[in-house]
Amino acid sequence: xxxxxxxxxxxxxxxxxxxxxxxxxxxxxxxxxxxxxxxxxxxxxxxxxxxxxxxxxxxxxxxxxxxxxxxxxxxxxxxxxxxxxxxxxxxxxxxxxxxxxxxxxxxxxxxxxxxxxxxxxxxxxxxxxxxxxxxxxxxxxxxxxxxxxxxxxxxxxxxxxxxxxxxxxxxxxxxxxxxxxxxxxxxxxxxxxxxx
Numbered sequence: 001x002x003x004x005x006x007x008x009x010x011x012x013x014x015x016x017x018x019x020x021x022x023x024x025x026x027x028x029x030x031x032x033x034x035x036x037x038x039x040x041x042x043x044x045x046x047x048x049x050x051x052x053x054x055x056x057x058x059x060x061x062x063x064x065x066x067x068x069x070x071x072x073x074x075x076x077x078x079x080x081x082x083x084x085x086x087x088x089x090x091x092x093x094x095x096x097x098x099x100x101x102x103x104x105x106x107x108x109x110x111x112x113x114x115x116x117x118x119x120x121x122x123x124x125x126x127x128x129x130x131x132x133x134x135x136x137x138x139x140x141x142x143x144x145x146x147x148x149x150x151x152x153x154x155x156x157x158x159x160x161x162x163x164x165x166x167x168x169x170x171x172x173x174x175x176x177x178x179x180x181x182x183x184x185x186x187x188x189x190x191x192x193x194x195x196x
Contacts, residue, residue: 009037009087013094020114022098023107027056033091045088048075052095061119062187064108073099110188118169121184123162129181130159136173136182142166145173 016029030053040046052075055068072095079092098104106113112120125136125145134149137160144167147160162173162182174182 007032007036009033009090012037013090016094019116021060021112021116022101022103023056023060023112024114024116026095026098027053027060029091029094030056033087037087038091039085039087042082042084042088044078044082045084045091048079049088049091051075059104059107060112060117062107062110062117064104066105066108069099069104069108072104111186115184120187121169122164122187123167123169123171123173123182124185125160125162126181126183127159129179131179131181132157132160133178134160135176135178136160139172139176141170141172142168144168 012029012032015032016025019025019028030049034049034053038046038049052072055064055072055075058064059068076092076095076099079088080096083089083092103113107117107120110120115121130147132147132150134147137145137147137149144163145160146163148157150157159181169184174184
């Protein structure tokens with residue numbers, strides 16, 4: 001049995017509301033709505049939800065534009081007016097509730113204040129704080145952390161570093177770092193450093 005069919009829209013909303021980022025809330029709700037509760041009988045709801053999902057993915061991924069926000073408003077407005085069932089109308093209301101919050105505009109500028117949109121953030125190690133204990137490397141299941149543990153009476157050790165292409169931003173390394181040397185920064189901060 002498909003697990004999405006078992007979830008009701010109210011349950012999906014509760015899970016979505018637990019997320020901090022409004023873009024992630026909307027993306028989760030629309031994605032799960034398409035996977036389960038949506039009946040697909042009315043065109044504005046089925047096609048609107050699908051297009052909204054694409055635009056929300058772009059926004060969460062740092063590829064969104066002002067045109068995407070305008071289209072999301074239009075899609076949600078059409079769904080609210082023309083969907084034949086309460087589920088479609090409720091999904092539209094959920095999108096409309098957050099669209100004017102300013103968060104969507106922040107995302108198209110490359111910032112997720114809640115740092116839940118992984119395409120807009122990076123985990124980095126502050127070299128001055130890294131004591132080369134290796135706890136972060138031990139906990140990383142994806143082998144994203146480079147470096148060698150510091151050994152007594154041996155010099156030449158470099159601070160650990162995170163390979164961004166391997167890092168999935170799970171946060172396990174941050175939890176174990178005893179010196180708080182691992183921080184989350186916005187991608188646009190990284191880009192600004194590269195340009196300097």
